Amino acid sequence: EAQVTQNPRYLITVTGKKLTVTCSQNMNHEYMSWYRQDPGLGLRQIYYSMNVEVTDKGDVPEGYKVSRKEKRNFPLILESPSPNQTSLYFCASRDRGGEKLFFGSGTQLSVL
């Protein structure tokens, strides 16, 4: 089944403890992206990647890192999480030239 898989679904951590949220897609998509969803603010883009080894900042990149060593994987790294990064995170992918974004099921992160 074609899909975008995120792990974990839920994560509770403490301030300053490094964490990684994984994202993998099995559709051979070139474009991948991370969003955070906050009440009243909608979806905001954190980072995106047009292809392997090509990443760029979105609208709210501060405090996050990403890497794209392989086409299928696009992990989101929080080196030193802070409480303002408590949010619902979505990974998404699409093919080059495609209009439709495929979303993962989301990761609810709480930073205490």
Next chain:
Amino acid sequence: AQRVTQPEKLLSVFKGAPVELKCNYSYSGSPELFWYVQYSRQRLQLLLRHISRESIKGFTADLNKGETSFHLKKPFAQEEDSAMYYCALSGRGSGNTGKLIFGQGTTLQVKP
């Protein structure tokens, strides 16, 4: 600046009533507009896009460049339409990074 505005956080209607979810955008070029939907406990998914001029699940949306709007409409709401709806914008052209800008989202609640 590129911006998508959904003025209503919550829209509550009775089953069978008409629905209009408002979306206004700001974009200097030629935009592509989309509606994404998130049903309870499900991932975000594409509902429709203005290029296709299609009707999905009874919903339609017309791009009005004069009013810079892309309102989502359905003549008779159903309970299963209850969900969070996001309007999104993407820029066309060779420089298009595929970045989608999302509005703040509108929760549609259809009461029996």
